[in-house]
Amino acid sequence: MMMTRLAAILAVLLLFVAVAQAASPSEDRILGLDRYTSDKGRTLAATYGATLKQINTSIYHCMPWLEVPKEGLGFYKPRDAARDDRYLSLRVYIEQEPSTQFAAMPIEQRASSMFSRYVGPLLRRMTGNGALLNDASLDGFTVILEWLKEAPMSGGRPVHETIAVFLDKPTALEYLQGMVKPPDLADRSRVYGWDGESPLGRLRLAAWDDNFVSTYKVANYQLAPGVTCH
Amino acid sequence: MRSNLWRVLLIGGVLVALAGCASNDEWATWKQHPTHYASGDHGFFSLRNREGKSATVTRDDIALARDQGWWGRPITVAQEQILER
Numbered sequence: 001m002m003m004t005r006l007a008a009i010l011a012v013l014l015l016f017v018a019v020a021q022a023a024s025p026s027e028d029r030i031l032g033l034d035r036y037t038s039d040k041g042r043t044l045a046a047t048y049g050a051t052l053k054q055i056n057t058s059i060y061h062c063m064p065w066l067e068v069p070k071e072g073l074g075f076y077k078p079r080d081a082a083r084d085d086r087y088l089s090l091r092v093y094i095e096q097e098p099s100t101q102f103a104a105m106p107i108e109q110r111a112s113s114m115f116s117r118y119v120g121p122l123l124r125r126m127t128g129n130g131a132l133l134n135d136a137s138l139d140g141f142t143v144i145l146e147w148l149k150e151a152p153m154s155g156g157r158p159v160h161e162t163i164a165v166f167l168d169k170p171t172a173l174e175y176l177q178g179m180v181k182p183p184d185l186a187d188r189s190r191v192y193g194w195d196g197e198s199p200l201g202r203l204r205l206a207a208w209d210d211n212f213v214s215t216y217k218v219a220n221y222q223l224a225p226g227v228t229c230h
Numbered sequence: 231m232r233s234n235l236w237r238v239l240l241i242g243g244v245l246v247a248l249a250g251c252a253s254n255d256e257w258a259t260w261k262q263h264p265t266h267y268a269s270g271d272h273g274f275f276s277l278r279n280r281e282g283k284s285a286t287v288t289r290d291d292i293a294l295a296r297d298q299g300w301w302g303r304p305i306t307v308a309q310e311q312i313l314e315r
Contacts (some may be wrong), residue, residue, distance in 0.1 A: 031315065035315055036315055037314065037315045041315070060289065061289055064289055064292045065292075067296060069309075071309065072309075074315075076313035076314060076315065077313065077314040077315075078312075078313060078314075079311070079312060079313060079314055089313055091309065095296075142312075142313065144309075144312060144313075146306060148304075157303060157304065157305050158304045158305070159304065159305045159306075160304045160305065160306035160307075162306060162307050162312075164312045164313075192312070194306070194307035194311070196305040196306060196307070197305060197306065197307055197308070197311075199307070199311070218287060218292075219287070220285045220286050220287045221286075221287045221288075221289075222286045222287065222288050223289075224288065224289055
């Protein structure tokens with residue numbers, strides 16, 4: 001009798017563990033506290049740990065065509081910063097259908113398209129916590145967008161294109177308040193590009209309003225129980 | 231009696247562990263058409279749905295599809311080239 005009960009409890013526990021693992025993103029997407037190299041970064045991460053988890057979870061469920069890589073989210077220092085400026089940084093891989101039309105565009109145009117489509121919506125998801133926005137230790141925001149350059153040749157490795165967008169805090173705040181429009185947001189950002197591993201240097205992008213993120217739905221996608229998306 | 235219980239428990243655990251995995255048919259189809267599922271909605275949809283069943287795609291389906299590394303390890307810039315910890 002005792003064994004039967006034990007077996008039943010263990011089976012239920014196994015099921016719960018399987019469901020819990022399946023329904024939440026991996027926490028290794030967030031840079032661990034022990035991985036920071038400065039107290040400023042570590043303190044921000046410790047203070048806003050719940051915010052980082054919320055961002056990770058919301059992208060996982062609500063923008064499932066994006067993938068946050070390991071350590072893709074945290075309070076990083078931009079490499080071009082002279083001081084220990086700490087930016088809330090998010091890196092995503094954008095999964096989309098390979099398109100010859102898209103691949104034929106110049107890199108600036110592809111980068112501008114991705115900037116227009118994703119930087120604003122991701123910035124809004126990253127800035128839901130008012131206390132974080134008002135924290136003097138936070139210096140800005142980084143959005144890193146990465147996508148497949150073109151469908152790889154048979155047996156070849158895929159090449160990603162990447163842009164890193166750095167926004168200082170005043171610019172981000174003005175954008176969130178509607179005082180800066182997308183074209184000006186691109187002008188006021190520092191944007192760097194890479195073709196695979198090769199740096200392309202600083203890019204000058206055009207940007208425009210794009211409502212893809214607010215209108216696109218993965219066909220037949222069913223949100224996990226208890227999850228809501230805004 | 232005791233060994234039967236453990237056997238049931240073991241089988242149950244294996245079933246739970248396999249619940250999120252694709253069937254042999256799914257993998258066989260994928261191997262024949264590796265690019266067919268490589269991206270976008272169609273891939274997510276194809277992996278999940280079967281004739282006669284309701285059409286749904288869960289986050290787990292998408293994660294499972296990605297975990298297989300459709301295109302292999304990409305050539306991309308290392309995060310250290312962009313950011314410092």
